[in-house]
Amino acid sequence: EAGVVQSPRYKIIEKKQPVAFWCNPISGHNTLYWYLQNLGQGPELLIRYENEEAVDDSQLPKDRFSAERLKGVDSTLKIQPAELGDSAVYLCASSFTSSNEQFFGPGTRLTVL
């Protein structure tokens, strides 16, 4: 069974540029999560989707971050414009429901110059 797939794995951009990350969850998993992992820190939840609905986006900085999960499967996280402080690893995870074990993807490492 394929795990959570994320792309790209690495991205380097200049500040003020837009960037997007893509996540394909495990087949059949209704819940999808985006996490931010700063260097030397544990992951922090940005947003959680139940199917196509964002049910918890309280930690998402909405002035520059946006996310979507059209059709309740794949998801995209966007930053526009990117700032130097956005350099981090962005992890996607999925679970069958919100009370089940979360499976993590390999992450996208973003570097903003």
Next chain:
Amino acid sequence: AQSVTQPDIHITVSEGASLELRCNYSYGATPYLFWYVQSPGQGLQLLLKYFSGDTLVQGIKGFEAEFKRSQSSFNLRKPSVHWSDAAEYFCAVGPSGTYKYIFGTGTRLKVLA
């Protein structure tokens, strides 16, 4: 406030030696407890979890953890470390039955040949 503390940022052990990684938490009730491992360039993989019952939990890759309510601890152990165990280890806590995990800052394990 809810929090997770991993007091050791780095730990170095020799291959074949025993290992104990510490995790302390602050939580209002008995939470769900987890240990994840993250190898370089990889996502987080669940090693083990504690929900209730027997306080000694067995996980994958020969790891175990013991929940000690009186000490608010959930330390991870392995009797004999292998070179492939070199990675970063994260302890996490969450309310029972929900997705809101709080991760510690991680412990980076180095294994000497």
